[in-house]
Amino acid sequence: MHDIRAIRETPDAFDAGLARRGLPPRAAEVLELDQRLRTALTAAQNAQAQINALSRDIGQAMGNLKRIPEDAHDPVQEEHRRELLEKIDALQVDVAAAKLDLPDQEQAAEAARAALDDILATIPNLPADDVPDGADEAGNVELRRWGTPVAMSFAPRDHVDIGTPLGLDFETAGLLSGTRFSVLRGQIARLERALGQFMLDLQTGTHGYTEVNVPVLARDKALYGTGQLPKFKEDLFHTTDGFWLIPTAEVYLTNLINDRIVDTESLPLRLTALTACFRSEAGASGRDTRGMIRQHQFNKVEMVSITTPEHSNEEHERMTECAEAVLKALELPFRTLLLCTGDMGFSARKTYDLEVWLPGQQTYREISSCSNCGDFQARRMNARTRAREKQTRFVHTLNGSGLAVGRTLVAVLENYQQADGSVAVPAVLQPYMGGLTRLSA
Known part of the structure; x- marks a missing residue:
């Protein structure tokens, strides 16, 4: 398997190594899949981060709600209670929407990873510098x-x-x-x-x-x-x-x-x-x-x-x-x-x-x-x-x-x-x- 970081840093050297084996360049193809994977991973990570942040906000709102007595007759407290309940409902809707998107983003990342692994798995090792060039x-x-x-x-x-x-x-x-x-x-x-x-x-x-x-x-x-x-x-x-x-x-x-x-x-x-x-x-x-x-x-x-x-x-x-x-x-x-x-x-x-x-x-x-x-x-x-x-x-x-x-x-x-x-x-x-x-x- 090849080091993807090395391909990112020196794509021309990677293709030159393949050329010595009589093979066509592959760096551009590999890096395109690599970018697709990184984009999908970032989207999935951002979605998960959003879910985590929303969940924290829900937890904080629930904590604040618990501090208001259920039998409170203070109009200010009752208004605050309604606001917190509405906020929690809205946050829960946002969490549900984010959770619906997350599996698709994770699947996109998995598909990109599989495609990248598949191509890397079929590319041979690069020859050492002191190996003589030759077709056969x-x-x-x-x-x-x-x-x-x-x-x-x-x-x-x-x-x-x-x-x-x-x-x-x-x-x-x-x-x-x-x-x-x-x-x-x-x-x-x-x-x-x-x-x-x-x-x-x-x-x-x-x-x-x-x-x-x-x-x-x-x-x-x-x-x-x-x-x-x-x-x-x-x-x-x-x-x-x-x-x-x-x-x-x-x-x-x-x-x-x-x-x-x-x-x-x-x-x-x-x-x-x-x-x-x-x-x-x-x-x-x-x-x-x-x-x-x-x-x-x-x-x-x-x-x-x-x-x-x-x-x-x-x-x-x-x-x-x-x-x-x-x-x-x-x-x-x-x-x-x-x-x-x-x-x-x-x-x-x-x-x-x-x-x-x-x-x-x-x-x-x-x-x-x-x-x-x-x-x-x-x-x-x-x-x-x-x-x-x-x-x-x-x-x-x-x-x-x-x-x-x-x-x-x-x-x-x-x-x-x-x-x-x-x-x-x-x-x-x-x-x-x-x-x-x-x-x-």
Whole structure:
């Protein structure tokens, strides 16, 4: 969510930020609704103030009336009594008229607020100053590479051809669930489980994240807080009883501070979870239909950080290094990209993508995104921090994959494939595999 005061003060800067994302200006539209809301609120407040003032006058007149004896025979007192009764009647008529108008004014204010909230809820975060401009992924900037792709003495196969003899089953999944699902059996199922466990152990034991076990069902409020709703509901799975299947554990981990004030001394909060994730891939029709790259259900280790504005950039670099550490430990070649303005996610102000080398495709493919959202999500969640007696302010939220387990499995299968069809098990995973060093049919 955007700071309406900042838009009022610097509308040109707001539109310039949207222009960098390739979007039309919206400040004038937002400010028109903002003015409508402020006018309606003022009218409602004035009406309520009028009711309060009239009610006070009625109370004062009633008090004065009580001081006149009902059996008074003094003509002056009787005249005063009549005047007070007439005044009270007139004031009560005015109060009744004001009370009739108040609901309409309150409804006008509510309608203006809803219209303003609706438009602000669908406008993406503004990019940070150091994010490169660009229309799409072609504008991303490669920052660094780690590792060298292995030169294989045979034509490398993709993970589908490698994994099928080892227990990767798309046919059965297709019969039972449809496309973009898979069944894993035997050693390859254990390898997938080992990857998730290794990632959790690394992020908690080495990098200091706190493991959290969260539900995979969430209500509207949670997905609104992190920015999936209302704009991206078509990319989500909705249950018949009003829940949403989470597309990432970010939804739950970030919302743990929804509508709360966190002590500054307790920051940063670093949280991680391994969950199933669910995405309808409505916007990816026809893309990556072969294999496990883009599935409706997959496992992922998510990292979330909650911190102060002063430390969010530093925390972003740290989080990205924590994601990179997984790939380094697995000895998988990768590169780190700084995404351009046209390729960032809705809630992000700056994003680093990690892309792992896949020999079967002879290219690098995304395996993690680490984003700094600034106070964008915190405003939607009303998540704030306070140090001692100082005024509250919004926290900064960050999220990143540490990593996507399914895509990491793909990378291990392709990078560790052998000429005989077997797959070597990376050294760091062998303790999780009961000492198994090779997967074979």
